[in-house]
Amino acid sequence: MRFVSTRDPGESATLAAALQRGLAPDGGLYVPERFPRLVGADFGTAVTLPALAPTFLAPFFATDVLAAELPAIVAEAFDFPVPIVPLAGGDDVSVLELFHGPTAAFKDFGARFLAACVTRLQRDRQRPLTILVATSGDTGGAVAAAFHGRPGIEVVVLFPRGLVSPRQELQLTCWGGNVRSLSVAGTFDDCQRLVKAAFADRALAARRDLSSANSINVGRLLPQACYYVYASLAGWRRTGRPVSFIVPSGNLGNVLAAVWARHIGLPIGELVLTFNANRTVPDYLASGEWRPRPSVATIASAMDVGNPSNMERLRHLHPDWHDLKAAVTAVGVDDDAIRDRIRIDRVRFGQTWCPHTATAAEAYARFEPARRAAGPWVLAATAHPAKFPEIVEPLIGQPVPVPPALARLLERPRQVTEIPASLGALVAALP
Numbered sequence: 001m002r003f004v005s006t007r008d009p010g011e012s013a014t015l016a017a018a019l020q021r022g023l024a025p026d027g028g029l030y031v032p033e034r035f036p037r038l039v040g041a042d043f044g045t046a047v048t049l050p051a052l053a054p055t056f057l058a059p060f061f062a063t064d065v066l067a068a069e070l071p072a073i074v075a076e077a078f079d080f081p082v083p084i085v086p087l088a089g090g091d092d093v094s095v096l097e098l099f100h101g102p103t104a105a106f107k108d109f110g111a112r113f114l115a116a117c118v119t120r121l122q123r124d125r126q127r128p129l130t131i132l133v134a135t136s137g138d139t140g141g142a143v144a145a146a147f148h149g150r151p152g153i154e155v156v157v158l159f160p161r162g163l164v165s166p167r168q169e170l171q172l173t174c175w176g177g178n179v180r181s182l183s184v185a186g187t188f189d190d191c192q193r194l195v196k197a198a199f200a201d202r203a204l205a206a207r208r209d210l211s212s213a214n215s216i217n218v219g220r221l222l223p224q225a226c227y228y229v230y231a232s233l234a235g236w237r238r239t240g241r242p243v244s245f246i247v248p249s250g251n252l253g254n255v256l257a258a259v260w261a262r263h264i265g266l267p268i269g270e271l272v273l274t275f276n277a278n279r280t281v282p283d284y285l286a287s288g289e290w291r292p293r294p295s296v297a298t299i300a301s302a303m304d305v306g307n308p309s310n311m312e313r314l315r316h317l318h319p320d321w322h323d324l325k326a327a328v329t330a331v332g333v334d335d336d337a338i339r340d341r342i343r344i345d346r347v348r349f350g351q352t353w354c355p356h357t358a359t360a361a362e363a364y365a366r367f368e369p370a371r372r373a374a375g376p377w378v379l380a381a382t383a384h385p386a387k388f389p390e391i392v393e394p395l396i397g398q399p400v401p402v403p404p405a406l407a408r409l410l411e412r413p414r415q416v417t418e419i420p421a422s423l424g425a426l427v428a429a430l431p
């Protein structure tokens with residue numbers, strides 16, 4: 001399968017090239033040239049995510065140099081559990097726990113899959129590859145963990161100083177070796193702008209091979225679609241009904257994977273996107289006017305995005321605003337409502353939400369009873385609450401136990417370089 005730019009269908013690339021480039025040369029984002037058609041029956045009796053993923057991914061990998069490696073890539077990347085945990089209370093609602101990977105957030109799926117692909121593509125190349133990644137908190141840690149120690153690959157992580165949680169910062173700065181962490185005096189949008197500027201800099205591109213591991217990379221979206229395949233088939237086989245998802249959203253990479261899975265034919269019903277106080281998308285769906293704006297800081301910081309990159313892919317699939325409004329709905333949840341929801345659901349369901357996941361739980365709680373009953377509903381739990389103890393623990397009145405893999409990372413020494421938000425400073429800080 002070939003992938004084309006959202007800005008020009010004539011600008012096409014193989015999967016391998018799209019993975020390595022991240023962004024298309026014309027500044028657009030890669031999307032599949034055409035979507036395959038897959039329905040429930042195509043997956044036979046496979047049940048687990050690693051068993052289902054090769055069937056879903058095969059059409060995208062067909063004819064690519066990586067095609068023969070797909071089974072090994074899937075086995076290597078998806079080597080942690082993905083529980084679907086029912087919530088008590090009568091309605092059919094469960095939690096898709098996407099936080100059991102090495103850095104305890106859903107970003108591990110995309111990062112580990114991309115690393116497995118890129119490492120194989122890099123094997124025969126002479127020049128090292130430099131991966132630039134801007135992070136609002138979780139991406140950078142996941143990418144650093146996935147690429148740490150891989151030969152021929154350097155990783156440079158940019159994060160907004162003071163705007164990620166202390167534990168996220170530890171995960172961003174605990175690596176060393178082939179991973180360089182840059183603490184940028186600016187916001188996530190500044191970090192993203194710097195990465196885009198680096199790609200546009202011809203002199204830099206002549207000196208080194210650059211790639212991006214942000215959620216703009218199609219190599220992160222495809223693996224994310226696999227857990228929607230897994231969870232939708234599980235609910236559909238159990239009930240005979242399509243499964244609706246509520247997805248905490250920022251740059252829209254997570255939910256775009258669900259939109260694609262549904263478009264391809266998986267039994268997915270409603271897709272509800274939840275946001276924090278960064279309301280660019282809810283306002284757009286309400287008004288029809290696309291007004292990106294600077295991000296504002298919230299306690300769900302990995303969703304602090306004012307100009308979500310993947311909107312370009314969403315609008316590529318649904319260019320008409322009315323059509324887009326029919327495809328997805330959006331709910332904005334402010335910090336006070338996030339805090340209340342963490343407190344309430346701890347008591348009501350015995351569940352501890354991270355601040356991001358709490359936006360999904362809050363949207364669900366706001367539904368009319370009839371809509372809640374029209375499940376199955378699945379809340380995407382995007383991070384483990386132990387990543388945000390300073391927010392969560394005062395609300396639930398007790399410590400959140402730290403998963404062992406996360407505890408090991410938090411003990412490593414810190415290595416970080418502080419830079420101003422300028423391209424010159426970024427270039428000077430490259431290895």
Ligand SMILES: *Cc1c(COP(=O)(O)O)cnc(C)c1O
Binds near residue numbers: 106249252255356383
């Ligand atoms: C990245 C992230 C999000 C937002 O996901 P997008 O793909 O950017 O929409 C939500 N929650 C957590 C915990 C995240 O790390």
